[in-house]
Amino acid sequence: MNPTFLAALRAALPANSLLLEAEALRPYECDGLSAYKQIPLAVCLPETLEQAQAILRVCREHQVPVVARGAGTGLSGGALPLADGVILSLARFNKILRIDADNRLAVVQPGVRNLAISEAVAHLGLYYAPDPSSQIACSIGGNVAENSGGVHCLKYGLTVHNLLALKVLTIDGELLDIGLQAFDSPGYDLLALMTGSEGLLGIVVEVTVKLLVKPERAQVVLAAFASVETAGAAVAKIIGAGLLPAGLEMMDNLSIRAAEDFVHAGYPVDAAAILLCELDGANAEVSEQILALRAVLLDAGATEVRTAEDDAQRLKFWAGRKGAFPAVGRISPDYYCMDGTIPRQHLARVLGRIGELSTQYGLRVANVFHAGDGNLHPLILFDANQPDELHRAEAFGTDILKLCVEVGGTVTGEHGIGVEKLDAACSQFTPEELIQFHAIKAAFDPDGLLNPGKAVPTLHRCAEMGRMHVHGGALPFPDLPRF
Amino acid sequence: MNPTFLAALRAALPANSLLLEAEALRPYECDGLSAYKQIPLAVCLPETLEQAQAILRVCREHQVPVVARGAGTGLSGGALPLADGVILSLARFNKILRIDADNRLAVVQPGVRNLAISEAVAHLGLYYAPDPSSQIACSIGGNVAENSGGVHCLKYGLTVHNLLALKVLTIDGELLDIGLQAFDSPGYDLLALMTGSEGLLGIVVEVTVKLLVKPERAQVVLAAFASVETAGAAVAKIIGAGLLPAGLEMMDNLSIRAAEDFVHAGYPVDAAAILLCELDGANAEVSEQILALRAVLLDAGATEVRTAEDDAQRLKFWAGRKGAFPAVGRISPDYYCMDGTIPRQHLARVLGRIGELSTQYGLRVANVFHAGDGNLHPLILFDANQPDELHRAEAFGTDILKLCVEVGGTVTGEHGIGVEKLDAACSQFTPEELIQFHAIKAAFDPDGLLNPGKAVPTLHRCAEMGRMHVHGGALPFPDLPRF
Numbered sequence: 010m011n012p013t014f015l016a017a018l019r020a021a022l023p024a025n026s027l028l029l030e031a032e033a034l035r036p037y038e039c040d041g042l043s044a045y046k047q048i049p050l051a052v053c054l055p056e057t058l059e060q061a062q063a064i065l066r067v068c069r070e071h072q073v074p075v076v077a078r079g080a081g082t083g084l085s086g087g088a089l090p091l092a093d094g095v096i097l098s099l100a101r102f103n104k105i106l107r108i109d110a111d112n113r114l115a116v117v118q119p120g121v122r123n124l125a126i127s128e129a130v131a132h133l134g135l136y137y138a139p140d141p142s143s144q145i146a147c148s149i150g151g152n153v154a155e156n157s158g159g160v161h162c163l164k165y166g167l168t169v170h171n172l173l174a175l176k177v178l179t180i181d182g183e184l185l186d187i188g189l190q191a192f193d194s195p196g197y198d199l200l201a202l203m204t205g206s207e208g209l210l211g212i213v214v215e216v217t218v219k220l221l222v223k224p225e226r227a228q229v230v231l232a233a234f235a236s237v238e239t240a241g242a243a244v245a246k247i248i249g250a251g252l253l254p255a256g257l258e259m260m261d262n263l264s265i266r267a268a269e270d271f272v273h274a275g276y277p278v279d280a281a282a283i284l285l286c287e288l289d290g291a292n293a294e295v296s297e298q299i300l301a302l303r304a305v306l307l308d309a310g311a312t313e314v315r316t317a318e319d320d321a322q323r324l325k326f327w328a329g330r331k332g333a334f335p336a337v338g339r340i341s342p343d344y345y346c347m348d349g350t351i352p353r354q355h356l357a358r359v360l361g362r363i364g365e366l367s368t369q370y371g372l373r374v375a376n377v378f379h380a381g382d383g384n385l386h387p388l389i390l391f392d393a394n395q396p397d398e399l400h401r402a403e404a405f406g407t408d409i410l411k412l413c414v415e416v417g418g419t420v421t422g423e424h425g426i427g428v429e430k431l432d433a434a435c436s437q438f439t440p441e442e443l444i445q446f447h448a449i450k451a452a453f454d455p456d457g458l459l460n461p462g463k464a465v466p467t468l469h470r471c472a473e474m475g476r477m478h479v480h481g482g483a484l485p486f487p488d489l490p491r492f
Numbered sequence: 493m494n495p496t497f498l499a500a501l502r503a504a505l506p507a508n509s510l511l512l513e514a515e516a517l518r519p520y521e522c523d524g525l526s527a528y529k530q531i532p533l534a535v536c537l538p539e540t541l542e543q544a545q546a547i548l549r550v551c552r553e554h555q556v557p558v559v560a561r562g563a564g565t566g567l568s569g570g571a572l573p574l575a576d577g578v579i580l581s582l583a584r585f586n587k588i589l590r591i592d593a594d595n596r597l598a599v600v601q602p603g604v605r606n607l608a609i610s611e612a613v614a615h616l617g618l619y620y621a622p623d624p625s626s627q628i629a630c631s632i633g634g635n636v637a638e639n640s641g642g643v644h645c646l647k648y649g650l651t652v653h654n655l656l657a658l659k660v661l662t663i664d665g666e667l668l669d670i671g672l673q674a675f676d677s678p679g680y681d682l683l684a685l686m687t688g689s690e691g692l693l694g695i696v697v698e699v700t701v702k703l704l705v706k707p708e709r710a711q712v713v714l715a716a717f718a719s720v721e722t723a724g725a726a727v728a729k730i731i732g733a734g735l736l737p738a739g740l741e742m743m744d745n746l747s748i749r750a751a752e753d754f755v756h757a758g759y760p761v762d763a764a765a766i767l768l769c770e771l772d773g774a775n776a777e778v779s780e781q782i783l784a785l786r787a788v789l790l791d792a793g794a795t796e797v798r799t800a801e802d803d804a805q806r807l808k809f810w811a812g813r814k815g816a817f818p819a820v821g822r823i824s825p826d827y828y829c830m831d832g833t834i835p836r837q838h839l840a841r842v843l844g845r846i847g848e849l850s851t852q853y854g855l856r857v858a859n860v861f862h863a864g865d866g867n868l869h870p871l872i873l874f875d876a877n878q879p880d881e882l883h884r885a886e887a888f889g890t891d892i893l894k895l896c897v898e899v900g901g902t903v904t905g906e907h908g909i910g911v912e913k914l915d916a917a918c919s920q921f922t923p924e925e926l927i928q929f930h931a932i933k934a935a936f937d938p939d940g941l942l943n944p945g946k947a948v949p950t951l952h953r954c955a956e957m958g959r960m961h962v963h964g965g966a967l968p969f970p971d972l973p974r975f
């Protein structure tokens with residue numbers, strides 16, 4: 010490491026906030042996408058805003074890349090270190106600063122865990138809605154960076170829909186106050202732009218979240234189907250009927266059997282697919298909606314429709330869904346979890362095609378996913394010890410993502426692009442769109458020091474992927490900044 | 493006009509799509525902010541995407557500014573022409589392209605009127621939620637540019653919350669496809685960035701809006717209060733109690749009397765203030781909420797609480813509110829309509845202070861506004877024929893906007909910044925924030941040709957306003973692009 014840079018970092022931080030030894034750096038070598046690993050130059054653990062600002066100024070001055078890190082639970086490698094960069098961990102920004110029940114908001118630091126917010130306001134009858142499956146561990150700052158979803162985002166929205174304001178540091182260490190407690194905010198909408206930008210535009214140092222009133226009642230309906238296509242079509246019919254479930258999840262036969270063996274949720278193990286549909290709200294409203302939902306499900310060809318008899322059964326139904334990933338882990342040495350999103354009306358078609366691809370690649374696939382918002386999570390089962398199986402699983406996964414784009418969907422649902430999906434993102438965007446993205450990046454970070462090489466593929470990379478028209482060896486836009 | 497430029501425009505457009513004569517240009521000299529007027533160089537009325545692209549390319553090539561215009565109902569001068577620029581009218585982009593009831597969306601061209609969307613889907617039991625008071629006339633493209641709100645945006649959100657996708661032309665005439673029908677969208681969130689950007693970043697040429705299912709029932713409760721402060725405090729209590737009204741409007745005594753004289757809505761004319769609170773949803777749910785609402789209102793000190801007895805009375809209650817602006821127009825030769833937003837909890841304090849300012853300036857003020865989302869519309873009454881009254885009204889208005897910013901609110905609610913509030917925006921933003929805004933503008937429009945001089949004040953202007961620290965006569969950031 011450049012000794013001037015090191016001296017400047019040491020001057021900016023107390024000794025216990027700067028990790029430099031290989032052993033101390035090891036835990037930071039990857040996030041939840043553990044296939045990619047890299048030891049960083051250093052890890053900074055600031056405790057104050059001034060320290061975070063100082064780190065950014067030192068890095069900018071020495072042109073050293075900065076990768077922000079929350080709880081490290083991300084699944085697309087967004088927090089993967091760079092060999093020549095520092096990790097800026099927000100782990101010590103872990104305080105809930107203010108709870109305002111009257112205005113139903115909480116002001117928290119980015120290192121606060123997602124679930125800790127709901128726990129802190131539970132006594133007020135309030136909660137924070139977005140519930141990624143990692144919510145026990147993941148931090149709200151990471152949720153903002155990835156625009157995280159969860160089971161309940163169909164009704165309550167993604168992270169971006171549950172934010173009121175952000176404080177963000179630019180690469181220069183300048184503080185931007187984004188969004189306001191007032192309803193509308195003037196100027197360009199930086200709140201949404203920053204949300205989901207995967208650490209490429211700024212460092213989130215404070216988050217004001219919306220709190221919701223806990224619904225009076227929640228109830229789950231389980232419906233069984235004789236084919237995944239019928240189940241997929243039923244999802245579109247539920248939404249088309251004007252119902253807005255709090256959660257609408259689908260599992261196919263392989264997942265049902267695996268979950269039942271593991272959790273004993275009481276699922277119908279012979280069904281080709283089940284839907285789990287949660288309705289919440291005022292007591293009377295939920296009762297009315299259950300009647301309407303049952304009618305739609307039967308009309309859509311459900312072979313069985315069961316309403317949970319009590320809260321214990323409701324939680325059991327959910328336990329099966331929540332245990333589905335580890336349950337699949339029990340029946341296969343390895344699995345590869347995909348994450349793509351499609352318009353709901355194409356669910357039946359895409360599920361049918363995934364079945365065909367499964368036969369073609371000779372690999373089983375378990376489908377467990379957020380059906381209501383079209384967010385697929387096909388789990389491709391393979392054995393890494395068998396020659397060629399990992400390779401086939403990856404090719405299968407790439408085909409699924411291409412299929413998502415073909416039907417008007419996206420290569421990522423709630424896991425972000427990170428490093429994992431840079432190639433897939435080349436199918437997603439036109440060169441004009443990528444140019445616009447890079448121009449926005451440059452508007453915030455002219456030297457490309459914030460999490461470079463993630464989230465937005467370069468035009469070069471897409472050209473190499475054959476996803477762009479290249480004439481006479483020259484890129485169509487050769488004069489572009491490259492990150 | 494430069495003859496080469498004129499020839500290029502003529503080549504790009506059919507003769508009846510290009511207006512050049514003073515008489516033909518006159519109707520375009522202003523939008524709803526008629527205090528500002530300017531005849532443009534030319535008005536272009538493209539009918540096809542290719543024509544719109546050609547206009548932009550010609551303007552970019554000849555470095556001629558472009559001001560997009562929808563229905564011209566904007567209230568902050570966002571569509572005010574430039575003497576050396578062209579107006580790009582989207583009036584002929586007026587088709588509803590697709591209605592998809594199953595997925596509850598409509599794809600429309602930007603010149604389609606707001607209300608026309610709801611009318612076109614009414615037979616399906618659907619509607620488009622944002623309802624600016626100009627909804628009979630205003631176009632959806634203008635709504636996107638201004639991120640318009642309306643009475644129902646407290647529950648159903650602003651325009652940005654009711655969009656799924658946009659097609660946008662860049663200043664180069666390139667088409668950007670922004671947002672998707674799928675739930676999440678990868679890459680930076682340009683949908684929100686574009687919404688409310690007042691024509692400075694691109695030209696919206698297609699809009700995909702969300703449609704909602706019409707609620708089974710809507711009911712209005714009217715509550716009277718002995719002071720505006722008590723009424724303001726009641727608003728925070730309603731929201732704090734977990735109620736989410738579809739609309740929550742407030743009128744003070746002057747507005748009540750004016751509206752009652754004009755519309756005979758049956759308002760209590762001795763009340764210092766009334767709240768109109770609409771609840772909608774399933775039948776049973778609305779009944780439960782009305783009980784809860786009445787309890788909160790009485791607890792908050794309401795002197796009278798009336799639930800509309802039938803739909804006729806409900807509509808009468810609303811007729812008074814909707815007729816309030818013309819009603820105030822009957823009791824004063826002129827009025828100046830302000831638009832600012834504050835956090836709800838400060839309503840009582842801000843209303844008290846507006847009362848004091850009214851005495852100080854010797855001008856009456858009528859308060860009629862979207863109380864639920866803290867969006868104030870103080871109407872300052874004056875007589876333009878009396879020396880100094882306009883001047884005092886403007887100073888009074890400026891003080892109100894400063895007050896909004898002081899309590900953590902904004903200088904604009906739903907009317908945008910345009911040209912009207914450029915100075916006020918200087919109190920809103922820090923230099924760092926303005927620099928970031930100008931950098932984003934440059935990322936889309938490097939030559940500053942799209943609606944220059946609107947929405948985001950230059951650093952120079954803010955420095956002249958004394959709202960920025962200027963050391964030794966030099967701006968803190970002298971190397972910035974200026975628009």
